[in-house]
Amino acid sequence: MTNLISQAFKDNKKKLVTFVTGGDPDFETSLQIIKTIINNGVDIIEIGMPFSDPMADGPTIQLSSNRAINKGIDLENIFSLASEAKKTKKDVPIILMGYYNLILYFGIEKFVKKCKENGVDGLIIVDLQPEEDEDLINELKKNEIDLIRLITPTTDEERLKLILKNASGFLYYVSVMGITGQKSANLNELKKSVAFIKKHTNLPVVPGFGIKNSTDVNNICKIADGAVVGSSIIKIIEENLNNKDKILSEINKFSKDLKDGTKV
Amino acid sequence: MLKNTYKSYPNEKGYFGQFGGRYVSETLMPLILEVEKEYEKIKNDKNFNNEFSHYLNSYVGRPSPLFFAERITNDLGGAKIYFKRDELNHTGAHKINNCMGQILLAKKMGKTRIIAETGAGQHGVATATVCALFGLPCIVYMGEKDIERQSPNVFRMKLLGAEIRTVSTGSKSLKDAMNEALRDWVTNVKDTFYIIGTAAGPHPYPAMVRDFQSVIGKEVRKQLEELEGRSPDLLMACIGGGSNALGLFHEFLDDSNVEMVAVEAAGHGIKTDKHAASLTGGKPGVLHGNKTYLLQSKTGQIQEAHSISAGLDYPGIGPEHSFLFEEKRVTYMSATDKEALEAFQYCCKLEGIIPALEPAHALAVLKKIAKNYSKDKIIVMNMCGRGDKDIFTIADELNIKI
Numbered sequence: 001m002t003n004l005i006s007q008a009f010k011d012n013k014k015k016l017v018t019f020v021t022g023g024d025p026d027f028e029t030s031l032q033i034i035k036t037i038i039n040n041g042v043d044i045i046e047i048g049m050p051f052s053d054p055m056a057d058g059p060t061i062q063l064s065s066n067r068a069i070n071k072g073i074d075l076e077n078i079f080s081l082a083s084e085a086k087k088t089k090k091d092v093p094i095i096l097m098g099y100y101n102l103i104l105y106f107g108i109e110k111f112v113k114k115c116k117e118n119g120v121d122g123l124i125i126v127d128l129q130p131e132e133d134e135d136l137i138n139e140l141k142k143n144e145i146d147l148i149r150l151i152t153p154t155t156d157e158e159r160l161k162l163i164l165k166n167a168s169g170f171l172y173y174v175s176v177m178g179i180t181g182q183k184s185a186n187l188n189e190l191k192k193s194v195a196f197i198k199k200h201t202n203l204p205v206v207p208g209f210g211i212k213n214s215t216d217v218n219n220i221c222k223i224a225d226g227a228v229v230g231s232s233i234i235k236i237i238e239e240n241l242n243n244k245d246k247i248l249s250e251i252n253k254f255s256k257d258l259k260d261g262t263k264v
Numbered sequence: 265m266l267k268n269t270y271k272s273y274p275n276e277k278g279y280f281g282q283f284g285g286r287y288v289s290e291t292l293m294p295l296i297l298e299v300e301k302e303y304e305k306i307k308n309d310k311n312f313n314n315e316f317s318h319y320l321n322s323y324v325g326r327p328s329p330l331f332f333a334e335r336i337t338n339d340l341g342g343a344k345i346y347f348k349r350d351e352l353n354h355t356g357a358h359k360i361n362n363c364m365g366q367i368l369l370a371k372k373m374g375k376t377r378i379i380a381e382t383g384a385g386q387h388g389v390a391t392a393t394v395c396a397l398f399g400l401p402c403i404v405y406m407g408e409k410d411i412e413r414q415s416p417n418v419f420r421m422k423l424l425g426a427e428i429r430t431v432s433t434g435s436k437s438l439k440d441a442m443n444e445a446l447r448d449w450v451t452n453v454k455d456t457f458y459i460i461g462t463a464a465g466p467h468p469y470p471a472m473v474r475d476f477q478s479v480i481g482k483e484v485r486k487q488l489e490e491l492e493g494r495s496p497d498l499l500m501a502c503i504g505g506g507s508n509a510l511g512l513f514h515e516f517l518d519d520s521n522v523e524m525v526a527v528e529a530a531g532h533g534i535k536t537d538k539h540a541a542s543l544t545g546g547k548p549g550v551l552h553g554n555k556t557y558l559l560q561s562k563t564g565q566i567q568e569a570h571s572i573s574a575g576l577d578y579p580g581i582g583p584e585h586s587f588l589f590e591e592k593r594v595t596y597m598s599a600t601d602k603e604a605l606e607a608f609q610y611c612c613k614l615e616g617i618i619p620a621l622e623p624a625h626a627l628a629v630l631k632k633i634a635k636n637y638s639k640d641k642i643i644v645m646n647m648c649g650r651g652d653k654d655i656f657t658i659a660d661e662l663n664i665k666i
Contacts, residue, residue, distance in 0.1 A: 051565065052434065052565040052566045052567075053434070053439065053440075053443055053551060053552075053566050054443075055289070055443050055446045055447060055450075055552075056289045056447075056450065058447075059433075062433055069565055074563040075563065075564075099550075100287060100550045101549045101550045101551060101558075101560075101564055101566070102563075102564045102565075104548075104549055104550055104555075104564070105547070105549055105560060105563070105564030106564060126289055127287045127288055127289060127550065127553075128287065129286070129287075129288070129290055129293050131277065131285075131286055131293075132285050132286060132287060150289070150290045151290065152289070152290045152291040153291070154290075154291050154292075154293075154294045154295065154453055155290060155293075155294065156294060159290075159293065159294060163290075174289075174290065174291060177291055177450065177451060177452075177453055177454075178291075178447075178450060178451035179447045179450060179451065182451075
């Protein structure tokens with residue numbers, strides 16, 4: 001299971017990466033959602049670890065995190081989701097995404113061990129930059145789990161070099177200044193940013209934030225190595241909370257569309 | 265670490281022992297580093313400090329008096345009690361000391377838009393005030409619950425030209441206002457300066473806010489020297505995020521003969537789940553850019569705090585306090601809503617000072633411990649805010665219609 005993320009990019013095809021909050025709207029439905037998305041050909045799955053104070057997220061993911069927390073979802077549940085997701089298709093990489101406090105509270109060593117046991121291939125920690133990540137990265141390296149780095153429009157060349165030092169898997173490019181689920185990237189700007197990053201690394205670059213539908217995915221995939229979609233999948237959950245069948249059928253349709261968007 | 269070097273913290277990475285640091289999204293990192301660089305530049309710059317002092321003296325009204333509270337001293341029958349009257353500052357609290365420093369820095373950095381979070385509204389009012397003074401647009405994030413209980417301050421901010429943005433997520437109070445301010449900052453990172461109201465947040469904020477507030481302790485040292493010819497024996501202050509306490513304490517941290525007590529808000533009681541005592545009832549974690557003690561659930565979710573005082577209603581605490589707590593340099597105690605309410609009325613009647621509910625917490629503990637100190641001892645308590653903003657809350661609690 002090592003290097004599953006870099007393996008995924010080997011064929012040079014554009015990748016669809018999706019984000020859903022683990023346990024939203026409840027554990028069972030969340031698992032069905034993840035399985036549906038995997039069966040529709042998603043290339044990499046991100047499972048959000050719900051946190052009470054998601055500072056980088058817009059209203060959609062805030063509400064989604066609250067729903068999961070109110071259902072009592074904790075890290076043990078998230079690990080179960082990861083392990084079930086892995087059973088669905090063993091070569092689809094699983095990434096856990098969230099905020100540092102949950103990991104710190106759980107215990108770094110114990111957290112990474114659990115990741116390893118449950119088939120987690122990478123982590124994205126929104127509020128942990130190279131300046132503060134030594135404890136976590138050492139543990140991750142020992143266990144061959146990627147820490148997926150975030151690069152943003154404000155990252156300058158000096159910081160880019162610092163970020164690339166321990167980067168592996170792929171680079172998540174936060175395509176707008178702001179929070180999730182809001183405005184979309186200017187494609188010309190994005191093109192320049194991707195080129196700037198690629199000058200310094202061979203790692204794949206995958207933009208996220210503000211990528212809402214299949215057309216967006218297609219536009220982004222013409223510029224970068226893939227695209228991350230999150231809030232607009234979660235919006236389907238939010239709009240159909242009383243109808244779980246509809247959540248699943250809509251996400252089934254939507255994730256197929258998104259996958260089609262990666263064909264360039 | 266030698267006991268006489270407490271004043272040298274934080275280290276270059278912004279750590280007070282194991283607390284502090286910079287835990288923000290990558291989008292904010294370059295800006296945070298720039299704030300740090302610019303702050304380092306102006307910190308010891310003569311021109312900046314002259315300008316800062318000028319506004320503190322001529323606009324804020326510093327130095328604030330050090331007042332011998334004779335009737336309370338006699339009533340409690342122990343040490344001599346002094347109040348540091350920071351409630352007499354322009355806008356009614358210590359908050360403006362920090363706002364003045366930060367807006368001067370924001371101007372130096374060429375920022376054209378100011379954002380702030382507020383709980384009790386004191387920091388919001390102080391920020392709105394300095395923004396009016398320097399002609400910068402001001403956006404204040406405030407929890408829905410706090411907007412209700414601090415309506416006079418909401419109106420004051422509006423009069424001062426600030427835009428109030430209501431925060432209706434989470435606990436609808438200070439913690440969530442700070443989340444929204446951070447979300448605004450990450451979206452408007454190029455032109456916006458975030459004036460954080462307490463000694464918390466990513467480095468350099470905890471150190472910077474403390475430094476701007478440390479004028480309080482420096483004045484106390486000088487004033488007490490003139491009045492009594494000596495240093496205080498005990499310093500007391502309330503703590504939410506902890507900036508007024510650090511403002512008073514910092515000057516004396518390396519004076520081993522000066523004892524310090526900080527008072528957290530115990531809400532309905534420390535043993536209930538309705539309090540705001542992050543040190544007494546919390547555990548180390550990461551929130552709002554720093555590692556510090558936080559009120560957390562069994563699974564690491566941040567819990568809602570509770571206090572009758574909106575200014576103390578926060579589930580965290582500045583990282584320097586977490587450090588001073590573990591080092592046992594400062595003693596941390598707590599007062600309940602009820603005790604604060606009693607102390608509030610006590611202060612009104614005995615000294616003719618209507619305190620804010622925040623320092624009423626410090627006074628509540630002071631009332632209990634003053635008699636443990638003999639008459640030749642001196643206690644200085646920071647009266648960090650005035651209570652005009654709280655009259656509706658108080659009337660409500662006392663079942664009085666106004």
